[in-house]
Amino acid sequence: MAEQGHEGGIAGHLHYWTLKIDESNPFMQIHLDTMLVTLVVAGGMFAFALWLKGKLVAGAPTGAQNFMESVVGFVDDTVKDNFPVNNPLIAPLAFTIFTFIALVNTIDVLPAFLLGHVAGLFGVEHFRPVPTNDLNLPAAMAVSVFILVLYYEFKLKPVHFCKELLFEPFTNLVPGFLKPVVMPINLILKLVEEFAKPLSLSFRLFGNMFAGEVIFLLIAFLLLSGGPVSMAAGFVVGLGWSMFHLFIGLLQAFIFMILTVVYLSIAHQPVEH
Secondary structure: OHHHHOOOHHHHHOOOOEEEOOOOOOOOEEEHHHHHHHHHHHHHHHHHHHHHHOOOOOOOOOHHHHHHHHHHHHHHHHHHHHOOOOOOOHHHHHHHHHHHHHHHHHHHHOOOOHHHHHHHHOOOOOOOOOHHHOOHHHHHHHHHHHHHHHHHHHHHOHHHHHHHHHHOOOHHHOOHHHHHHHHHHHHHHHHHHHHHHHHHHHHHHHHHHHHHHHHHHHHHHHHHHOOHHHHHHHHHHHHHHHHHHHHHHHHHHHHHHHHHHHHHHHHHOOOOO
């Protein structure tokens, strides 16, 4: 059963449903499973928002409205605690990031091979249902945040930001004749600091979710390839890991959100004289 259902082992399950535009160029490929699930989740969020908009009532909310007001209140309080000024974009951005990542991460608690088998019924050989297991999505989200940070840096304090790139931290500590020598070092250090932001955002989310998926697959093979004892042990371990991984998925959504708010907060901080 295990051999028939999971040919190629765990490594075989880690392939994407890929559209190859250029066979010789690995960068000219589209992971269709990542694109599809991302669009479905984003579309579902939009549809749910439209549905909830028509159900809003004044006074004491109940059901979905009560739950969403709790989430919105939590995100809004988090932004207020970590953001120094009033920017109407930040709280909605933080809410969107948190809910989207939480939703796609939650898909990982489904049985490891379930959606792959469903996709196989439609002729899809490989299908990975969790978009955050694909580095492309966390990297795209992190780069989007990074571009937004740079936008506010240049918009709110362009002169100060350029001075940081060229003159801090070392240039102000050396004699004037050494400043042209030290400026390239300052620039390199500042660029490393800035590029570390999207790298840390993307690899943290991707690494945690990818590792969780691999452990799920190991548990699934334990459950399906042994006898009754192995199946019972695999079920218990899998159930426990599902609960733990659900917590990890929510935690990663919160970390991505809070780091986004912190990075944008740094970009909004006033220049000290």
